[in-house]
Amino acid sequence: MQNIIIASTSTVHGSGYLAYILDELASFYKDTEEILFIPYARPGGITHDAYTAVAGKAFEKIGKTVRGIHEFENPIAAIADAKGIFTGGGNTFLLVSQLYKHEVMQPLREAILNGTNYLGTSAGSNICGLTMQTTNDMPIIYPPSFKTLGVIPFNINPHYLDPIEGSTHMGETRETRIKEFHKFNTLPVVGIREGSWIRVKGDQITLEGAHTARVFEHDKTPYEIPTGSKITFS
Amino acid sequence: MQNIIIASTSTVHGSGYLAYILDELASFYKDTEEILFIPYARPGGITHDAYTAVAGKAFEKIGKTVRGIHEFENPIAAIADAKGIFTGGGNTFLLVSQLYKHEVMQPLREAILNGTNYLGTSAGSNICGLTMQTTNDMPIIYPPSFKTLGVIPFNINPHYLDPIEGSTHMGETRETRIKEFHKFNTLPVVGIREGSWIRVKGDQITLEGAHTARVFEHDKTPYEIPTGSKITFS
Numbered sequence: 001m002q003n004i005i006i007a008s009t010s011t012v013h014g015s016g017y018l019a020y021i022l023d024e025l026a027s028f029y030k031d032t033e034e035i036l037f038i039p040y041a042r043p044g045g046i047t048h049d050a051y052t053a054v055a056g057k058a059f060e061k062i063g064k065t066v067r068g069i070h071e072f073e074n075p076i077a078a079i080a081d082a083k084g085i086f087t088g089g090g091n092t093f094l095l096v097s098q099l100y101k102h103e104v105m106q107p108l109r110e111a112i113l114n115g116t117n118y119l120g121t122s123a124g125s126n127i128c129g130l131t132m133q134t135t136n137d138m139p140i141i142y143p144p145s146f147k148t149l150g151v152i153p154f155n156i157n158p159h160y161l162d163p164i165e166g167s168t169h170m171g172e173t174r175e176t177r178i179k180e181f182h183k184f185n186t187l188p189v190v191g192i193r194e195g196s197w198i199r200v201k202g203d204q205i206t207l208e209g210a211h212t213a214r215v216f217e218h219d220k221t222p223y224e225i226p227t228g229s230k231i232t233f234s
Numbered sequence: 235m236q237n238i239i240i241a242s243t244s245t246v247h248g249s250g251y252l253a254y255i256l257d258e259l260a261s262f263y264k265d266t267e268e269i270l271f272i273p274y275a276r277p278g279g280i281t282h283d284a285y286t287a288v289a290g291k292a293f294e295k296i297g298k299t300v301r302g303i304h305e306f307e308n309p310i311a312a313i314a315d316a317k318g319i320f321t322g323g324g325n326t327f328l329l330v331s332q333l334y335k336h337e338v339m340q341p342l343r344e345a346i347l348n349g350t351n352y353l354g355t356s357a358g359s360n361i362c363g364l365t366m367q368t369t370n371d372m373p374i375i376y377p378p379s380f381k382t383l384g385v386i387p388f389n390i391n392p393h394y395l396d397p398i399e400g401s402t403h404m405g406e407t408r409e410t411r412i413k414e415f416h417k418f419n420t421l422p423v424v425g426i427r428e429g430s431w432i433r434v435k436g437d438q439i440t441l442e443g444a445h446t447a448r449v450f451e452h453d454k455t456p457y458e459i460p461t462g463s464k465i466t467f468s
Contacts, residue, residue: 013402044410045417091414093373133374138411139327139367140418146376159405164398168247170428171393176278177372180325183279184374194404 003028003117004151004200006128007209008158008192010089010121018058018121020195024208026062029117032083035059037066038108040098041090041123055088069104079107082116089122089158092135096127097143109149118151122158125192129155134181134189136174152200153188154233155181160191160214178216186218188233196227205231237262237351238385238434240362241443242392242426244323244355252292252355254429258442260296263351266317269293271300272342274332275324275357289322303338313341316350323356323392326369330361331377343383352385356392359426363389368415368423370408386434387422388467389415394425394448412450420452422467430461439465 005021005028012020029035039051046054052068059066066086072078079085085108087095099105112118120128126135127148134155163173172180178189192198196209207213212224217233225231239255239262246254263269273285280288286302293300300320306312313319319342321329333339346352354362360369361382368389397407406414412423426432430443441447446458451467459465 009404011404013404043406043414045414094414094418133376134372136372136405138415139369139373139380140411140415141367142380146373159403161403161405169393169395170243170245170247171370171395172277177374180277180279180328181372181374184328 001115001202002112002151002200003115004112004128005119005197006125006152006156006192006200007119007121007197008125008160009194012195016058017054021197021209022058022062024197025059025119028119029062029064029084032117033063034065034067034082035084035086036069036078036082038069038085038087038095038124040069041088041092041095043088043090051088051090055086069102075102075104076107079104079111079116082111084117084119085111086119087121087124087127089124091140092123092126092132092137093139093141093143095123096132096146096148097141099127100144105149109151112149112151125156125158128152130187131155131185133185134178152198152205154231155187155189156198157189157191160193175214175216175222178222182216182218188218189216190214190231191216198231207231235349235436236346236385236434237349238346238362239353239431240359240386240390240426240434241353241355241431242359242394243428246429250292251288255431255443256292256296258431259293259353262353263296263298263318266351267297268299268301268316269318269320270303270312270316272303272319272321272329272358274303275322275326275329277322277324280324285322285324289320303336309336309338310341313338313345313350316345318351318353319345320353321355321358321361323358325374326357326360326366326371327373327375327377329357330366330380330382331375333361334378339383343385346383346385359390359392362386364421365389365419367419368412386432386439388465389421389423390432391423391425394427409448409450409456412456416450416452422452423450424448424465425450432465441465
């Protein structure tokens with residue numbers, strides 16, 4: 001049974017790394033003491049070691065140890081052996097490039113489909129969708145493909161942002177960008193605001209956390225769903 | 235001699251399409267009555283015809299006619315024959331995909347290097363750099379490469395945006411994104427604010443328009459340059 005948390009962000013403004021979701025994670029990871037961390041997205045170019053230490057410090061508070069996938073000689077075996085996995089945020093283009101380079105995209109997909117508990121934040125959430133094409137990140141590296149894990153039947157837009165009222169900036173709003181995506185792709189997109197997450201338990205997919213989410217279906221007017229909603233597309 | 239205008243945006247808030255730069259364009263395109271328009275980036279998925287009509291309406295005010303590249307049976311010949319070219323904004327991933335698909339990336343580069351007057355706005359400016367890797371756009375389509383025209387020795391970040399003071403949003407600022415780019419790439423990046431443009435005349439590259447620009451060099455602290463500055467990197 002799939003067991004996934006797909007979070008908009010690792011950190012909400014004014015609180016520590018993962019602090020807003022730590023109670024949830026204590027229960028989510030209750031059957032494992034060690035979590036395999038995938039630091040490939042490395043925000044701001046932080047090292048794998050430094051990033052793993054950040055995750056480790058947060059999980060220490062709920063009695064878990066964290067090991068970075070880069071510490072293992074065989075990352076494929078590390079994924080197969082893990083009882084809990086966490087992929088942190090950063091740059092999605094970099095994350096996807098690294099997952100392909102280390103040949104772990106498919107093993108990670110299989111582990112999640114086989115029931116290994118998986119937490120993603122930001123870029124680590126983006127890759128749960130069928131493609132990374134609704135990321136907000138800058139294409140700092142050319143990945144061999146935009147295809148990602150596909151462990152949910154839609155795409156994610158993390159850090160979802162409403163148009164800023166009174167803005168004079170002429171760059172596209174998030175909603176406009178997702179509409180452009182839908183000119184060439186029919187996949188639904190769920191925009192998750194910071195402080196919210198999607199919980200997958202087998203076939204049940206639910207919105208959790210502080211905010212409504214904005215849903216974009218091909219050729220439909222976007223709409224809001226309240227927290228607690230089941231997410232289904234017919 | 236290269237003759238290029240690389241503009242942050244087609245439109246500044248509260249005025250019409252190209253209105254803020256139309257006087258400059260009247261002088262820039264003084265030797266041609268017809269402008270070849272490349273509508274491939276099509277913002278919001280607008281059709282090539284509709285987008286070309288938008289450009290045509292603006293250029294009518296300075297007595298120019300506009301023809302879309304999609305109207306020509308042979309787009310390569312259309313580029314070679316043009317005396318003035320304009321590539322509009324929209325989605326850079328789409329624009330680059332289409333330039334490769336129609337095999338006009340190299341012919342366009344050659345035309346510009348041979349002195350054909352070229353105006354780019356937004357996505358059409360992004361492609362002037364060596365790569366499209368400092369675009370702000372969503373990867374709605376997978377291009378065969380991120381390499382672009384390379385008619386200037388640096389990359390462009392159009393619609394450059396300062397961090398929003400007091401923002402509680404945890405998504406990366408533009409500056410953070412460009413810093414991440416510099417973890418993997420050494421090319422300088424010039425962030426152009428809306429209402430400003432870069433003017434290339436042969437070897438001379440100058441910042442023009444309303445605002446300072448922000449310059450990001452690898453391993454250096456970002457800095458501002460005033461309008462009228464020469465842009466050189468040693």
